[in-house]
Amino acid sequence: MAAILTVDGIHKSFGSHQVLRKVSFTVEPGHVVGLVGPNGAGKSTIMKIVLGLIPYDRGSVTIDGVPVSITSHRTLGRVGALIEYPGIYPFLTGRQHLQLFAQGANKKQRIQAVVHDLGMEKFINNKAKRYSLGMKQKLGIAQAFLNEPALVILDEPMNGLDPEAVKQLRDLIRAKADAGVSFLISSHILSELEKVADDVLMLNKGLIVEQTTMHAMVNQGAEVYLVRTADDQATKQALGNASIPIMESPQGILINHEDLNDVLRVLVMSNIHVEDIAHVQHDLESSFLDMINSGKGGAVDANAR
Numbered sequence: 376m377a378a379i380l381t382v383d384g385i386h387k388s389f390g391s392h393q394v395l396r397k398v399s400f401t402v403e404p405g406h407v408v409g410l411v412g413p414n415g416a417g418k419s420t421i422m423k424i425v426l427g428l429i430p431y432d433r434g435s436v437t438i439d440g441v442p443v444s445i446t447s448h449r450t451l452g453r454v455g456a457l458i459e460y461p462g463i464y465p466f467l468t469g470r471q472h473l474q475l476f477a478q479g480a481n482k483k484q485r486i487q488a489v490v491h492d493l494g495m496e497k498f499i500n501n502k503a504k505r506y507s508l509g510m511k512q513k514l515g516i517a518q519a520f521l522n523e524p525a526l527v528i529l530d531e532p533m534n535g536l537d538p539e540a541v542k543q544l545r546d547l548i549r550a551k552a553d554a555g556v557s558f559l560i561s562s563h564i565l566s567e568l569e570k571v572a573d574d575v576l577m578l579n580k581g582l583i584v585e586q587t588t589m590h591a592m593v594n595q596g597a598e599v600y601l602v603r604t605a606d607d608q609a610t611k612q613a614l615g616n617a618s619i620p621i622m623e624s625p626q627g628i629l630i631n632h633e634d635l636n637d638v639l640r641v642l643v644m645s646n647i648h649v650e651d652i653a654h655v656q657h658d659l660e661s662s663f664l665d666m667i668n669s670g671k672g673g674a675v676d677a678n679a680r
């Protein structure tokens with residue numbers, strides 16, 4: 376099936392500051408794509424470009440095959456978005472906001488549905504000036520979902536939400552994705568997207584440094600064991616002699632899952648007493664930091680200029 380969103384070779388500078396370098400990716404129908412990167416990586420800039428809100432220097436953006444730019448917004452009627460802060464009118468109620476933004480048939484039913492899906496019943500008839508940060512965030516998310524878009528773009532949607540609201544939002548995103556809606560969702564916390572994203576784009580300093588599935592990302596971090604022995608020095612030497620790769624950590628020696636049998640064989644044959652072998656919980660944030668710190672993130676791709 377053709378991608379709903381195609382971003383191809385986007386470059387963007389603010390004055391002399393280049394903030395995006397040759398950014399390319401696609402969002403397929405029914406897929407949830409997580410855009411992850413540290414503060415200032417360029418996530419919001421990508422989203423604003425996709426929404427035709429700011430110009431870009433080079434490359435192309437198409438939604439449903441139709442180009443999007445600051446002067447071409449034709450397909451944006453199929454897109455729902457929450458970028459940075461939700462636009463709130465303090466003297467309107469939440470429901471009045473939704474009535475204002477609803478378009479097309481069955482407005483009342485659609486408003487009811489989104490209010491229910493996001494658990495907004497208790498405050499939807501109060502004026503927005505009395506809303507907490509999380510309530511405002513929910514109202515912004517509700518607006519993004521309201522007109523049954525084919526593509527939803529959410530910039531840091533978990534900001535300000537309590538754990539119950541995060542779960543409601545995750546469930547809603549997954550249900551909509553199963554029904555064919557596509558998502559581009561940013562976060563600076565990779566684990567926030569763990570349960571919801573199908574694909575992950577890692578952005579650092581304006582470059583996409585990794586593009587993978589969330590499944591591969593989670594498993595990449597999961598395949599590690601921590602080995603504790605009576606003699607770490609002898610262990611390192613024996614495994615080194617057997618050409619088995621190890622990583623050292625403050626907790627002990629880390630080995631890859633696929634080397635476990637070989638490691639045990641070598642340690643037994645070397646008479647090294649094994650005290651403990653533990654499966655190390657995957658840690659998405661450290662995989663992310665490793666990626667960022669590996670040099671990939673800071674380097675300017677030679678082809679990117």
Ligand SMILES: Nc1ncnc2c1ncn2[C@@H]1O[C@H](COP(=O)(O)OP(=O)(O)OP(=O)(O)O)[C@@H](O)[C@H]1O
Pocket residue numbers: 389392394412413414415416417418419420421563
């Ligand atoms: N209007 C602007 N003028 C000048 N520089 C800008 C502008 N908007 C963004 N930038 C710069 O572009 C870079 C990317 O910003 P962007 O907001 O896209 O990052 P981000 O990944 O969304 O960060 P955060 O997680 O903090 O929201 C930053 O260095 C930022 O200072």
